[in-house]
Amino acid sequence: MSEHAGHAAAGDGPANRPARRPEMRVRPTAPIVPTANVSGNALMLVIAIMAFLACLTFGAVSMVRATAASWQSQISREITIQIKPDDGLDMEQALKDARDIALAFSGTKDGTIVDRAATARLLEPWLGEGLDLDELPVPRLVIVTIDEQNPPDFAAMRNALSESIPEAILDDHRTWVDRLVAMAQTTALIGTGVLVLVFSAMVLTVIFATRGALSGNRHIIEVLHFVGAEAGFVASQFQKHFLKISLKGSFAGGLLAALFFLVAGFWQGRSIATPESDQATALFGTFSMGLAGYLGIVATMLVIALLTTLTARFTVMRTIYEIDLIRSDPSRTDQLPDP
């Protein structure tokens, strides 16, 4: 494509002969659609920003969904037996009995008595260090791990416990679980809603930005049409151009979003067990997206590229259609080209 006509012959003759003028060389053929202009760069920036936001939202929503799911499973994996102190109650024996009763039910896996030291640690934030449990009527706990797939009969367990140890209260966290499930579902729903909104905004922004960038190229479409280019040819020239722009833009945006998650995950991994990290983990979950998250980012990039290309195609086809519409209806003088 970039071959040159003729060869430059200047300077090959003796100095006293008039120098032959060099043959004109033809520059490498430029693309029909100009490669860089202001609206093209602006479109790339818009696409990069929208891709970044969409990928970020996608990652954040998948993270929140994972966190919500983990709340639900961690809570329902355990039940607690609480035994209140009472006069004449041998607490240690009661704890052991309660654990044995619970473990006798099928569907329970393991039972752990929260010992005195652990109980004191639990109460430390409220009652301070050096707490003597004997001085206070502090209830004690047995934590029983259950099989989520095959949970025990909580009502029967509650009855059996209250028969032998009246001071025992079985907490299957049902209220908490129900609330958390509702909350988790709401959070996931809100996240999905935000995702839908951001994606819709992205789709519309990309479409309008592409159309805006194309409007500055209407004269090119007209000239191509009038020198005998078929609609498909004109459309393919613009499609190629906009595919490049959108791939560059969406790649930049997607890459930034992926980097953001990588850096955030790295920071979280490095600062584990610090208050900042714990807070972030409690609020957002862990900043790890897994393969599905990264595949989602790639899919978002592809959607944007496809969208831009299709919009370019439809807009060009429509412009050509409008030019031809003037042909069939002379009363449409609004966009009449001057021959």
Added chain:
Amino acid sequence: MIHFENVGLRYGMGPEILRDLTFDIPRRSFQFLTGPSGAGKSTLLRLLFLSLQPTRGLIRSFDREVSTIPRDELPMLRRRIGIVFQDFRLLDHLTTYENVALPLRVRGKEETSYRADVLELLKWVGLGERINVLPPVLSGGEKQRAAIARALIDRPELLLADEPTGNVDPPMARRLLSLFLELNRLGTAVVIATHDLSLMDQVEARRMILSQGRLDVYE
């Protein structure tokens, strides 16, 4: 080649700009289209270029009735017509060479197959030294010559030119006219819309005079 029969055209609800035009553009013919400003010369050229359809009447172009030609077949028909727009319509990001080669490029031809022809034509119209120049740098006359070269490059069967010598000096106008005549000798029918009486006086040719929407043809 082109046949108009009782053709009339009006824009919207306005008055008829062209009325009852009946004429032929025979193959290999050469004619001037003239008339006062606003007489409808540009509109008539547009009808000839198939970028407008008449409000009434019949136009046959290359043995086909224009109103029955489907949209997707229009580009193929337009390839047989070369047009020089009054405002040139060159693409500012392409060089003179690339602008002139554009009709061949959109036909899917390889650059190596047409480069020599394009360069030769550019030399002919006096733009041999300006092949790598972008249109914004060209003078009005140079743009006009580039636009003419673009219309001629694919040897059209019909050449339509709207004021093709409006921006050039008399010697260049004569040179361009001889280019049109040469093209006509090679078999292209030529329609030149012009106000330039001195240009018309140089050639014994058919004159089509538009006045108040009506056309008189002087053979």
